[in-house]
Amino acid sequence: EAGVAQSPRYKIIEKRQSVAFWCNPISGHATLYWYQQILGQGPKLLIQFQNNGVVDDSQLPKDRFSAERLKGVDSTLKIQPAKLEDSAVYLCASRATLGAGTDTQYFGPGTRLTVL
Amino acid sequence: AQKITQTQPGMFVQEKEAVTLDCTYDTSDPSYGLFWYKQPSSGEMIFLIYQGSYDQQNATEGRYSLNFQKARKSANLVISASQLGDSAMYFCAMREGPGSEKLVFGKGMKLTVNP
Numbered sequence: 001e002a003g004v005a006q007s008p009r010y011k012i013i014e015k016r017q018s019v020a021f022w023c024n025p026i027s028g029h030a031t032l033y034w035y036q037q038i039l040g041q042g043p044k045l046l047i048q049f050q051n052n053g054v055v056d057d058s059q060l061p062k063d064r065f066s067a068e069r070l071k072g073v074d075s076t077l078k079i080q081p082a083k084l085e086d087s088a089v090y091l092c093a094s095r096a097t098l099g100a101g102t103d104t105q106y107f108g109p110g111t112r113l114t115v116l
Numbered sequence: 117a118q119k120i121t122q123t124q125p126g127m128f129v130q131e132k133e134a135v136t137l138d139c140t141y142d143t144s145d146p147s148y149g150l151f152w153y154k155q156p157s158s159g160e161m162i163f164l165i166y167q168g169s170y171d172q173q174n175a176t177e178g179r180y181s182l183n184f185q186k187a188r189k190s191a192n193l194v195i196s197a198s199q200l201g202d203s204a205m206y207f208c209a210m211r212e213g214p215g216s217e218k219l220v221f222g223k224g225m226k227l228t229v230n231p
Contacts (some may be wrong), residue, residue: 031217033217040223041223041224042120042207042221042222042223042224043161043207043219043221044221045218045219048217049141055217056217056218084167089159091159091161092165093161103149103166103168103211104151104163104166105163105219106163107153107160107163108160108163109158109159109160109162110160110161112159112161
C-alpha cells in the first residue's frame with residue numbers, strides 16, 4: 001500500500017511570494033490533515049478535511065493560508081503572501097475512517113519551506 | 117498548560133541496549149489515545165505505537181512497547197535492543213475524547229544510538 005505522497009520536498013521562496021504544497025493521501029482515507037512543524041517543535045494542526053469538507057481550521061491563519069480538497073482525494077495548501085515565520089516543515093497526514101486502524105494518522109515525508 | 121510533556125531533550129544509548137523515552141500527559145477526559153511517532157532526519161513522521169485510555173494491557177509492536185501508567189498520566193516508550201537506525205527524533209502525541217480528531221504533540225526528544 002502506497003503511503004502519503006507530498007510535493008515538493010523542499011521549497012525556498014522570498015517573503016511576500018506565494019507557494020503551494022500538494023498532498024495525495026493513502027488510498028481510501030477519507031480524513032486528511034495538514035500540520036505545520038516549526039524547527040524544534042512538534043507538529044501543529046492547521047486544517048482537517050473529512051472527504052472534501054473542512055472539519056477543523058481553527059488554527060489556520062486564514063489571512064494568508066488557504067487549503068482545499070476539491071474531489072475528496074488530493075489536497076493543496078497555499079500560503080500567500082509568505083512571511084519569514086512561515087519557514088517550517090508542512091506535513092500532510094491521512095486516516096482511515098472505516099475498518100481497522102482508524103485511530104492512527106499516517107504522515108507523508110513533508111515539505112520543508114524556507115522563507116528568505 | 118502543556119498537554120504533552122517530554123522533558124528529555126536528548127538521550128544516548130549503546131546499540132543492543134534497551135532505552136525508555138518519557139512522556140507525561142494532561143487531560144481530564146476519560147477517553148483519549150496516546151501515540152508515539154519517530155521522525156528521522158528525512159522528516160517523515162513514522163507511526164510506532166498506540167495506546168487507548170481504556171486498553172487493559174500495555175501496547176506492544178515488535179521492539180516497541182508502551183509503559184502506560186494511567187494514574188501517573190505517563191506513557192513511556194520502551195525500545196528494546198536498540199539499533200543504529202533508531203537514531204531519530206521521537207514524539208509523543210495525544211488525541212482527547214472519543215470524537216476528537218486532533219493530535220497534540222510534545223516537543224520531541226532526540227535519541228542517538230551509538231555503535
